[in-house]
Amino acid sequence: NQALKRRYQAILLRKDVFAVQW
Amino acid sequence: LQYNPNSKLLGLPHSSEDVTMNISQINKLTQDLVAETNANFTPQPHAESTAMIKKMFENGLKQTQQQKLADALKSINLAIEMAQRKRTTWEAFAVQLQELQFMLKNRVDLCLVQGRFMDALQDLDFLQNTGLNSSDVFIRKTDALIKLKQYEQARAECERGLSLDPTNVKLKALLIENTRRLAEYNG
């Protein structure tokens, strides 16, 4: 469950990273 | 390893991020256990949390019907946040996973409709990462990638979707559309 939460939290991080990259 | 009796938390200074992560997991579990009032708890999901999340979510769906999409998105986000916070670490994983996936699928559609393609894309990534490989995930993902001008990735996603479901008409249409855009993109 905690790993699932961490992966869900990563969504925000991924948004920023890909926004910059693209 | 240090244990802080009043905060009841473990600590290990200068540890690698893996160890830090494991320790924070243990701390989280301890906190939930300490906070738990009901002595003989079971992995059954808490009924009241489920009810709250459901109510919040249904509210979102109603707003979607009333075409109040922005509010619908907000209430679905609230429902998801509620699930993230309220659910304890020992409530059945399968239930938590399905609940989260179900809510995200709705959130994806709301984001796509409102043109938030990056949000939709990341949610779709999450759904794929957690094992949801149905065709409509590929359809939405390809669509989002095309809107974000990532035609190479869109083609890869679409072709993968077609490998898993070769007769899907929508994916075929998206592939043709994407190929046209790619040709234009490459001059």
Added chain:
Amino acid sequence: QSYDYDEGSETWPFFVLAVLCVVLVPLTLMQAYEIIAAKDEDSSSQSSPLEKLSEKYTGDQVKRFRAKFAPKKSKLLARRNLVIIAGWCMVAFLINKIGSNGAIKDAATLLFDPYALLDISASSTDREIRSAYRKLSVKFHPDKLSKDLSADERTVLEEQYVMITKAYKALTDEITRENYLRYGHPDGPQATSHGIALPKFLVDSSASTLMVLGYIALLGFILPFFVSRWWSKTQSFTKKGIHARSASYFADRLFNFKPSQVVTTGLILNWLSHAAEFKLLYPDLTQETFESLLYDHINRRHSGELETAKLRIVAKTHALLFGLLDIATTFRNLEISTVAIDTFKSIVQATPLTSHSQILQLPNVDAKRFEEGSVDDIRTLGKLFTFEDEKIGKILGIEDETKLRETLSVAANIPHLKLLRAEFTVPGESVVTPLSTPHISVKVLVRSAKHKFFTPNKIPDELYKEEQDFDSLRDPFASLSNQPALPRTFAPHFPAKRSGCWCALVVLQKDGKVIQTPMLVDRLSFANLNKDFDKRTVKDLEKEFNPEEWEIGTIKIPFSQPAPDQKGDYYFRVIVKSTEYFGADLDFTLPMMVRE
């Protein structure tokens, strides 16, 4: 007990000669082979205009670095050659020493050779032996000798006659032949002397302690030293040429990889900066420093006095990235594998990975002007070539005419792959049968971004044909070596000259995971790039397109496992990613139709 030593130095020269030959002959052959191979390598690789331009745009800092660290060219003067020359001189000296040494000569005459005595060939029949003997004995018989011979001449001739008779007996008479075959001499076992093939002074007198010390030094120190040095070297480097500690770090990162981590070139650079190689080179610098140096390189920032250090560690990333790619594909992680290759490109071209990397990898591009200016968001070279030259100059912010021409020449010579045909083939079969060993045969067209686009069906089938003769069936990959090696890459910022390659990854579509380690494609013909065939000038394809003129490249990827045993369609994704340029990649889905 009393050994007699080799005073007349009769035997030790042979011993030393033998040892020398055992060492020299293979060494000489290896060296000769290497020199020939090197020549062949130069002739087979193709040159390309990018090479000269790359030289031209290489900064003097990098030039100085290359001069300092380039592998030493003078193969001929290499130490190994000197050893070979010295060795052969020793051999020559020994041979003439043996030749001139009387003692050896008369010892040689002791050797009894009946065929030589009767001067007949060793394979002659009895009749020939008899006739030869008769002829000789008539000549040498003592009664037949002429009177006027001197006494000692007469004894020599008589002796000669005795030998001839013996030789004849050794070949015909049973007993003597038995003796001859068993002891090498008709008269039975000769006096043989056993000795030590060393001069006396070495063993007996004072020098003997020297010898003993020599042995102790050799066995006690020198041998263990070399063995331990060799062993530590092999222990500390993997077969892929990266340090064992780096490999274990990468494996640890891959093993503990969490889906919540976002894979970007930054993450890969961070992993690279932990490499043991860098620590060995510059023990006083920290991992953060290495990471910032790598970022400096990618953003083309000067690193002050760490410039040389930066260039050295950047040169090292080549092997590290291949090592990481190997480990990532072993862990079947597609995302890390592809981002590792993207990191490779951004290091080779010193250009960060963004959606405009394809344009920014060109020389003389003014990034600021380009970012603001590009109205309709040009992201690919293909798109760039839809404009006229001066318009391109304005978009890229290049005023100078020659610079613009050079930039356009670089852009036109960057190789792009166009997929013509791909299939799973089993040599000698028309379909992929269950449990067969298929390989992936891909027909690509190496084209420039400037070329007018044409659909693959414009190329007639016979151009795809490959000779189905026996050895191509036996080893389908042999025909790949007919293609020329890749020319040098346009990479003026990379510390070393390089020609790069394409990494071919095969991914199972079902679970999106890599199924085998990458196949490196380093032989493809770039002949098509010399064509103009500009998309701005070629109007109608029918008249101006002639398929014969275009070379079709072949890529063959071995398939690491046998075909599935059930009939059906299995989908794979083939990614052919260049380590050198942005935009030169292929990525397509390929069904494997398994049929009876």
